[in-house]
Amino acid sequence: MGEAASKAVILLGPPGAGKGTQATRLAQRFGYRKLSTGDVLRDHVARGTPLGREVAPIMERGDLVPDELILSLIREELTPPSDVVFDGFPRTVPQAVALDQLLKEKELRLLAVFSIEVPLEELLRRLRGRQEGRADDEEEVIRTRMQVYREKTQPLIDYYQARNLLVPIDGVGDPEEIFARIAHALGEV
Numbered sequence: 001m002g003e004a005a006s007k008a009v010i011l012l013g014p015p016g017a018g019k020g021t022q023a024t025r026l027a028q029r030f031g032y033r034k035l036s037t038g039d040v041l042r043d044h045v046a047r048g049t050p051l052g053r054e055v056a057p058i059m060e061r062g063d064l065v066p067d068e069l070i071l072s073l074i075r076e077e078l079t080p081p082s083d084v085v086f087d088g089f090p091r092t093v094p095q096a097v098a099l100d101q102l103l104k105e106k107e108l109r110l111l112a113v114f115s116i117e118v119p120l121e122e123l124l125r126r127l128r129g130r131q132e133g134r135a136d137d138e139e140e141v142i143r144t145r146m147q148v149y150r151e152k153t154q155p156l157i158d159y160y161q162a163r164n165l166l167v168p169i170d171g172v173g174d175p176e177e178i179f180a181r182i183a184h185a186l187g188e189v
C-alpha cells in the first residue's frame with residue numbers, strides 16, 4: 001500500500017479537558033481542518049434542522065448521540081485532501097472501529113491520538129466556570145457527562161494504546177503551554 005495522502009489526528013479527553021481549544025490551535029498552526037462533532041451538532045440544533053431537533057434533548061441531558069447518527073455526519077463531513085483533527089470524535093469503541101475503516105477508505109493516515117489528561121477536580125472547576133453558558137454545563141448534566149465519559153469513551157484509551165497511537169498530554173496549564181506540548185509531540189510522530 002502506498003503512502004496515504006492526508007493525515008489525521010484525534011484529540012481525546014474528558015469534558016473540560018480543552019479539546020476544542022487545542023483543535024482550533026492545531027487548525028490555525030498546522031492547517032488541519034477541525035472536525036468537531038459537538039460543533040456540527042450544535043449548529044444543527046441552532047438551525048432547528050430535523051437532526052437538530054432529534055439530538056437536542058440528548059445533548060441537554062449530557063448523553064451521547066447514537067453512533068449511527070454520528071457516523072453518517074462524519075461520512076458527510078470527511079472530505080480529503082485536507083488533513084483533519086477530530087475533536088470529540090470518536091467517543092465510543094464502535095465509533096473508533098468505524099473510523100478505522102473510514103480512514104482506510106479515504107486514505108487518511110492516523111498519526112496520533114492525543115489524550116489530554118486533567119485531574120477530575122480541575123475538570124469540574126473548569127466546567128462549572130465555563131463562560132459560554134452552554135446548556136449542557138449544569139451540575140446534574142456535568143455528572144452525567146463525566147459518567148458517560150468513563151463508561152463509553154475512556155475504553156478508547158486502551159483501544160489506541162494497543163495500536164501504539166496513544167500520546168498522553170499533560171492538560172494542566174495555560175492553553176498556550178498545552179498547545180506547545182501537543183505541537184512538540186506531533187513533531188515526534
Ligand code: AMP
Binds near residue numbers: 038039058064065145
Ligand atoms: P462536545 O462539544 O464534544 O462536548 O459535545 C457536546 C455533546 O454533543 C455531547 O455531550 C454529546 O451529546 C454530543 N456528541 C458530540 N460528539 C459526539 C460523538 N462523537 N458521539 C456521540 N455524541 C456526541
